[in-house]
Amino acid sequence: MLWVDKYRPKTLDKVLVHEDVAQNLKKLVTEQDCPHLLFYGPPGSGKKTLIMALLRQMFGASAEKVKVENKNWKVDAGSRTIELELTTLSSTHHVELNPSDAGFQDRYIVQEIIKEMAKNRPIDTKGKKGFKVLVLNEVDKLSREAQHSLRRTMEKYSASCRLILCCDSSSKVTEAVRSRCLNIRVNAPKGDEIVKVLEFIGKKEGLQLPSGFAARIAEKSNRSLRRAILSFETCRVQQYPFTNNQVIPSMDWEEYVFEIASDIMKEQSPKRLFQVRGKLYELLVNCIPPEIILKRLLYELLKKLDFELKHEVCHWAAYYEHRMRLGQKAIFHIEAFVAKFMSIYKGFLIATFG
Numbered sequence: 001m002l003w004v005d006k007y008r009p010k011t012l013d014k015v016l017v018h019e020d021v022a023q024n025l026k027k028l029v030t031e032q033d034c035p036h037l038l039f040y041g042p043p044g045s046g047k048k049t050l051i052m053a054l055l056r057q058m059f060g061a062s063a064e065k066v067k068v069e070n071k072n073w074k075v076d077a078g079s080r081t082i083e084l085e086l087t088t089l090s091s092t093h094h095v096e097l098n099p100s101d102a103g104f105q106d107r108y109i110v111q112e113i114i115k116e117m118a119k120n121r122p123i124d125t126k127g128k129k130g131f132k133v134l135v136l137n138e139v140d141k142l143s144r145e146a147q148h149s150l151r152r153t154m155e156k157y158s159a160s161c162r163l164i165l166c167c168d169s170s171s172k173v174t175e176a177v178r179s180r181c182l183n184i185r186v187n188a189p190k191g192d193e194i195v196k197v198l199e200f201i202g203k204k205e206g207l208q209l210p211s212g213f214a215a216r217i218a219e220k221s222n223r224s225l226r227r228a229i230l231s232f233e234t235c236r237v238q239q240y241p242f243t244n245n246q247v248i249p250s251m252d253w254e255e256y257v258f259e260i261a262s263d264i265m266k267e268q269s270p271k272r273l274f275q276v277r278g279k280l281y282e283l284l285v286n287c288i289p290p291e292i293i294l295k296r297l298l299y300e301l302l303k304k305l306d307f308e309l310k311h312e313v314c315h316w317a318a319y320y321e322h323r324m325r326l327g328q329k330a331i332f333h334i335e336a337f338v339a340k341f342m343s344i345y346k347g348f349l350i351a352t353f354g
């Protein structure tokens with residue numbers, strides 16, 4: 001088992017970071033008045049861990065006994081019938097699914113399938129009416145229509161079902177959905193918190209860490225706990241005992257973005273733009289999320305850029321990122337940003353050096 005899974009805290013009392021959030025969640029459960037929840041925060045910050053620990057707090061160890069099911073659904077959509085395939089992870093108390101997997105048909109998932117699941121109210125061991133928990137991942141990727149339907153489901157079935165929504169950014173979740181949930185921000189852990197987790201794992205594995213080693217991994221992790229733990233395990237596989245000057249491996253895709261940034265800085269022309277487009281496509285087909293590509297590209301470009309251009313370039317990156325969120329085809333917007341950058345940078349070079 002990978003360390004990220006092996007050392008994932010199972011209960012709210014055992015978390016090493018976000019202890020305050022965990023304690024608040026515990027209070028919510030003991031007060032028996034758990035509202036719908038929306039967890040949001042950057043990738044690898046610990047949202048899923050908190051959700052799993054919360055379910056355990058609610059239902060005990062049986063919430064961990066989950067089965068994966070691949071179900072086919074037939075949904076009546078007016079004049080035609082739509083067939084949908086959906087993977088769910090369920091225990092006797094909860095169901096977890098990723099409704100945005102259905103792409104543009106996501107609203108049928110919300111309107112029919114989630115509604116159906118929400119309707120069925122379980123009865124607990126004491127014969128009282130319990131409630132069912134639905135965990136929906138990546139709600140920020142749901143279309144507007146699907147989010148509107150979700151709002152209705154939340155209102156209509158609030159007596160029989162609780163929704164736990166999880167996403168990276170709450171800005172893409174409609175106000176109507178957000179306002180019906182208790183919003184829980186899961187911040188990216190700070191460097192010293194990551195060090196604490198790494199040292200804990202090191203101790204459990206019986207490893208000797210040179211001073212500053214965990215801090216170096218934390219620094220390279222971009223404040224993602226998952227990434228820090230994965231890098232730590234990679235270092236362990238590459239070389240043990242650890243040395244002070246051991247290289248912390250970086251991700252392949254990051255090196256690729258570094259290469260793209262160098263290409264852009266070296267030449268600003270339609271031909272180079274075309275080449276860059278090919279490389280961006282390659283990143284996208286390898287499932288690197290477009291917003292992460294844009295963010296990383298900006299980061300690499302800023303490192304190489306003259307001070308007076310930084311503000312303007314950040315402005316345009318934000319502009320195209322916003323447009324990307326509104327649109328469907330991410331490549332258009334990343335490419336438009338690259339073209340804009342090339343034009344700004346070329347203009348600057350001509351003005352400075354003639």
Ligand SMILES: Nc1ncnc2c1ncn2[C@@H]1O[C@H](COP(=O)(O)OP(=O)(O)OP(=O)(O)O)[C@@H](O)[C@H]1O
Nearest residue numbers: 004008015016017043044045046047048049225226
């Ligand atoms: N509170 C915590 N204390 C200790 N370790 C943690 C904590 N939260 C997370 N971790 C570790 O970090 C790893 C990543 O966390 P998690 O999967 O919860 O992140 P996430 O925010 O759901 O990420 P993503 O959005 O990419 O799915 C976990 O596998 C676990 O090992």
